[in-house]
Amino acid sequence: LFLYVGLGSKKHPVHLLVPHGAFEIKNPPVLKHNDILSWLDNGTEGEIEGIVWHCNDGTLIKLHRHHLGLRWPIAETHLNSQPVVVSWTKYDYDFESQSLFHHFSKLDGQRFSRLKDIKFDF
Secondary structure, three states: OEEEEEEEOOOOEEEEEOOOOOOOOOOOOOOOHHHHHHHHHHOOOOOOOEEEEEOOOOOEEEEEHHHHOOOOOOOOOOHHHOOEEOOOOOOOOOOOOOOHHHHHHOOOOOEEOOHHHOOOOO
C-alpha cells in the first residue's frame, strides 16, 4: 500500500510503504454502510485511503474510499498528522547528492511533529 504524504514535489515525489496493520484504529466504525461512510468522510482517523480487516482465517478484506464514492487522494491524511522520527542508521549507504535518500539521510535522528514539517533543500 503506497500513500502519498505530501512530501517532495512533482519532480521529487515521496511515497511511503505502510504495511497493513501498522496502525490500529482506536474508534472503529460500526460495520454498517452509512457508519463507515460517515467515519471515513468526517473523522480524523478516517482520513485514510481505506480499511483492511484481518480475519481469523487469514483473509484480508479491503475497503477503499473510492468504493464508497469518496475522493482519494485527500489534502490531509491521518498519517500526515502523526509525529515522525527519521532513522537512517540501520544500513550503510552512498546515495547520489541529488537523491531523496541522501536528503533523508541528512535528517537522521531528527523529530518532526508531522510529516509535512519535513523540508528538503533542493
